[in-house]
Amino acid sequence: MSAPSGTTALRHYANYINGRDQPGRDGGVFQSINPTTGAIWGDFVESSAADVDTAVRAAHSAFEGPWSALSPTRRGRLMMRWGELIAASADKIGTIETEQNGKLFAEMRTQARVAQDWLTYFGGLADKIEGRVIPLDRMSILNYTVLEPLGVVAAIVPWNSPTFLTIMSIAPALAAGNTVVIKPSEVTSASAVELARLAEEAGIPPGVVNVVTGGRIAGEALVDHPLVAKISFTGSDAAGRTIAARAGQRLIGCTLELGGKSPNIVFDDADIDQVEAGVLSGIFAAAGQTCVAGSRAFFQKKIYDRLVSRLVDRANSIRLGDPLKAESQMGPVASSAQLAKDERMVAQAVADGAEILAGGKRVRLEGLENGYFYAPTILQGAGSLDFIMQNEVFGPVLCVAPFEDEDDVVAMANSTPFGLAAGVWTNDIRRGHLMARRLRAGTVWINTYRALAFNSPFGGFKDSGLGRQNGAEAVNQFLQTKSVWCELSRDIQDPFVIKT
Structure with a gap:
């Protein structure tokens, strides 16, 4: 099914603060580009520090007022209702995001739909945040802990999966009782505003969910604001x-969810058909524009040539096109800057000795000549320490390399500063689990790839980030512990008498 037809009219979005649209104070705007056509899509507020201050203070007032006045059960139910409304608007949200970042409409719509699962799960956790009674040696004292929210949480989210990553970032914060200010990427700012409007429709009090758009000035003002108590950031390791x-x-x-250079490791006993689909999905399904992209593929020598040949054939047959159309298998990359990065990094890899087996160039499609399309690319011959093997491309670029045995591939897989995810393909389940222990990554998939769930923790080792999203432990990162002591006896405690 293709997406609903989009409109060619220029869109205009204001900030969304305290339950209503608010223009920027100084009138500054920036434009976003439709990467499929290269045409201007819409304009947004270039928020100043004063705009950010307005949003943070609105969030702080909501935190101290109506949001804290609601019971955790009631807050959770409002979150669940919000999820229902987002799912019902999935076609609209998916279309907006596809028009802004070029990813397939089917993926963007699905991500908008599953946002409901995250809000249902974390909404259900809201009234299950419990302290504990501590059995002290002094029997006359009741000592217990209370878990309390932090206050205003700043969520800075990227362009590749805007709705999905926004909800991943803020759902545990809201479940814990915090309020949020969201700063979306300049590439994909529209859906965050749409989400905030739906939050109000769901009955979430004004000021609980706020959106400020803009670039570096807005981001720095948000990070530095004295009323912001926690930052949730998803993006590059440098910015993190x-x-x-x-x-x-x-x-x-x-909480930092940063870059990745994830290895996909295939042993010679793996199911080759399953591997082919998994490797392709891991790198080309989202045009490589995902933090967990399996951008390094290591194949055991016995199957290396056969598997590489199959992948090259499939890469050359991937249908590039308008991501709003069902027949398209891959859309453009999200921006001219990302396109230039893809070209630059592939060129450097070739200069360093890599060989292009597929793609390796920009593609100009009939009728979409100004779109940011880059061919699905496969490189071989890059050394483990080459720039292309150490640094995130964030585009449809796969590096393949052979390996001898477990020790050989573990050394190569762990040789980067990143440790977000890894894939292992083998029918020897013992070897699969032993490999999972040896790989320095926050998520290891065995005989699957690029799978996430609302109740399974996600995050990285090394330079791939701090903290975890998803799962019950995500809520704990937005809470602080208070210890309460109460003397129950009426005995007089003479400060000058030491009892033994």
């Missing part, structure tokens, strides 16, 4: 380091 350093100056915490 900067944000963590600034947050550290204020002694506030961060």
